[in-house]
Amino acid sequence: QKEVEQNSGPLSVPEGAIASLNCTYSDRGSQSFFWYRQYSGKSPELIMFIYSNGDKEDGRFTAQLNKASQYVSLLIRDSQPSDSATYLCAFAGDTGGFKTIFGAGTRLFVKA
Amino acid sequence: NAGVTQTPKFQVLKTGQSMTLQCAQDMNHNSMYWYRQDPGMGLRLIYYSASEGTTDKGEVPNGYNVSRLNKREFSLRLESAAPSQTSVYFCASTVQVKPEAFFGQGTRLTVV
Numbered sequence: 001q002k003e004v005e006q007n008s009g010p011l012s013v014p015e016g017a018i019a020s021l022n023c024t025y026s027d028r029g030s031q032s033f034f035w036y037r038q039y040s041g042k043s044p045e046l047i048m049f050i051y052s053n054g055d056k057e058d059g060r061f062t063a064q065l066n067k068a069s070q071y072v073s074l075l076i077r078d079s080q081p082s083d084s085a086t087y088l089c090a091f092a093g094d095t096g097g098f099k100t101i102f103g104a105g106t107r108l109f110v111k112a
Numbered sequence: 113n114a115g116v117t118q119t120p121k122f123q124v125l126k127t128g129q130s131m132t133l134q135c136a137q138d139m140n141h142n143s144m145y146w147y148r149q150d151p152g153m154g155l156r157l158i159y160y161s162a163s164e165g166t167t168d169k170g171e172v173p174n175g176y177n178v179s180r181l182n183k184r185e186f187s188l189r190l191e192s193a194a195p196s197q198t199s200v201y202f203c204a205s206t207v208q209v210k211p212e213a214f215f216g217q218g219t220r221l222t223v224v
Contacts, residue, residue, distance in 0.1 A: 034211075042218075046214075100213065104152055
């Protein structure tokens with residue numbers, strides 16, 4: 001059983017719409033949750049992290065965490081073509097984050 | 113500020129050859145990591161170094177060795193390359209108490 005599940009996509013949304021990306025994880029002891037964005041041929045870059053249940057907003061991005069349901073999501077408001085990338089969900093089971101587990105990613109395509 | 117720098121960016125090896133991937137960070141981070149990324153499988157941890165002088169195995173360590181040369185540098189060695197090691201390799205670093213990772217630009221390795 002995979003430890004992190006993400007829909008591989010592609011998820012296609014029109015420009016200006018809300019993109020919703022979802023992720024489930026299996027480790028109930030997980031403490032830290034992350035969303036990384038990876039453009040084709042580039043390295044992952046952190047865009048959001050969340051440690052507590054609820055919502056966390058940063059600009060056009062909102063991360064939502066529900067530890068009881070083992071579910072984390074990323075909402076991108078006013079999606080832009082430049083948001084087209086693969087989004088990796090990740091979680092760490094310890095505060096040091098030495099064994100962060102990454103999902104395979106969801107490809108997002110924003111149509112102009 | 114360069115962040116995390118990996119060399120080389122591309123490499124082609126013949127089966128059985130050896131090579132070392134180099135990684136250096138200038139952010140004074142304590143912890144460093146080596147991941148491999150294969151299509152559909154996300155990032156998988158090969159080895160990590162929680163702090164200078166320590167190294168530990170990750171999820172997929174077989175066929176690899178690492179050296180934490182000093183606080184800045186963490187190298188990955190393939191002693192006898194195999195086609196199964198064809199992948200994109202990423203080095204990353206973190207501040208020890210915050211598991212958000214900063215990635216190098218990656219090394220695309222092909223073993224023929």
